[in-house]
Amino acid sequence: xxxxxxxxxxxxxxxxxxxxxxxxxxxxxxxxxxxxxxxxxxxxxxxxxxxxxxxxxxxxxxxxxxxxxxxxxxxxxxxxxxxxxxxxxxxxxxxxxxxxxxxxxxxxxxxxxxxxxxxxxxxxxxxxxxxxxxxxxxxxxxxxxxxxxxxxxxxxxxxxxxxxxxxxxxxxxxxxxxxxxxxxxxxxxxxxxxxxxxxxxxxxxxxxxxxxxxxxxxxxxxxxxxxxxxxxxxxxxxxxxxxxxxxxxxxxxxxxxxxxxxxxxxxxxxxxxxxxxxxxxxxxxxxxxxxxxxxxxxxxxxxxxxxxxxxxxxxxxxxxxxxxxxxxxxxxxxxxxxxxxxxxxxxxxxxxxxxxxxxxxxxxxxxxxxxxxxxxxxxxxxx
Numbered sequence: 001x002x003x004x005x006x007x008x009x010x011x012x013x014x015x016x017x018x019x020x021x022x023x024x025x026x027x028x029x030x031x032x033x034x035x036x037x038x039x040x041x042x043x044x045x046x047x048x049x050x051x052x053x054x055x056x057x058x059x060x061x062x063x064x065x066x067x068x069x070x071x072x073x074x075x076x077x078x079x080x081x082x083x084x085x086x087x088x089x090x091x092x093x094x095x096x097x098x099x100x101x102x103x104x105x106x107x108x109x110x111x112x113x114x115x116x117x118x119x120x121x122x123x124x125x126x127x128x129x130x131x132x133x134x135x136x137x138x139x140x141x142x143x144x145x146x147x148x149x150x151x152x153x154x155x156x157x158x159x160x161x162x163x164x165x166x167x168x169x170x171x172x173x174x175x176x177x178x179x180x181x182x183x184x185x186x187x188x189x190x191x192x193x194x195x196x197x198x199x200x201x202x203x204x205x206x207x208x209x210x211x212x213x214x215x216x217x218x219x220x221x222x223x224x225x226x227x228x229x230x231x232x233x234x235x236x237x238x239x240x241x242x243x244x245x246x247x248x249x250x251x252x253x254x255x256x257x258x259x260x261x262x263x264x265x266x267x268x269x270x271x272x273x274x275x276x277x278x279x280x281x282x283x284x285x286x287x288x289x290x291x292x293x294x295x296x297x298x299x300x301x302x303x304x305x306x307x308x309x310x311x312x313x314x315x316x317x318x319x320x321x322x323x324x325x326x327x328x329x330x331x332x333x334x335x336x337x338x339x340x341x342x343x344x345x346x347x348x349x350x351x352x353x354x355x356x357x358x359x360x361x362x363x364x365x366x367x368x369x370x371x372x373x374x375x376x377x378x379x380x381x382x383x
Contacts, residue, residue, distance in 0.1 A: 008070035010156035042110035056115035064123020089120030164355030173232025176359035229289025238312025309370035
């Protein structure tokens, strides 16, 4: 069996989190269900919406695919992997349907559970088919040649990076501005309690206006934007170079980061603010930042994986520090919520949390690569 850690397991847990979030959204108004309303046998709705049917069927298909691949990657026979995948997905769907009795805005349905189970079956069938065709083995051999054995979580980070850009950050590619929304959330959660005064300043407006004074002079704003864009692009490049072996693989991943960052930001801007504004984010500082990030990324090609990990740690710390220099705009989120397609691609705000948390998760992974025993061993050579 290959010693490589599978990317499928991290992606499986991400898919599970997405399904839980989407099924129980808006995650508010919880109440204990009435005995007359609750039933272990799910009700059948008199009217079904075709879009909901398709969403329930297709929503579980990716989970079935990656979960079955994860079981196959763990060495289980195809039949066992498919059965475990189907049972796990069906049990998850049934549990979430029961939990929907406690959410006023959601309605449990036996049709949803059946369609979710069929979606899991389709995903498992697709995974078993790929395995039977030998495509899974091909990917495993290529991955052993291209990436280090501990690349599973890092590859999942690379896949998740563009998702955070679907919710437009304060500056292009500037993910990680966590403290302002976290503080505001703490103020809301502690409302009506003595603990609120710990988080609520004397002037509530300072929640939006209080920012560090570094680099806020108008003459520094273009430079701050360019540097933020450069660091935001360089961060996934460092993750890629910390897990890739040959220079050709690194080059492809660096080019893919540029394409993913530009295309995702353009699509996100178009969907959130209208197609006519798709390229408004490409200001002169942003273009300069993209060029800087691309050139600095090219310098990573000849560096050891441990060195790339240390550079990534510095880059992410700089990105987090710079993006917190940008004052949060209370009207920005409200305006982005008004665009219907924007609400769709942001998964009801979940993509925002991907963007807020991604730099910190990547920072933790890079730290393990930089200071761990495996990181010291990998730092001896790049291929």
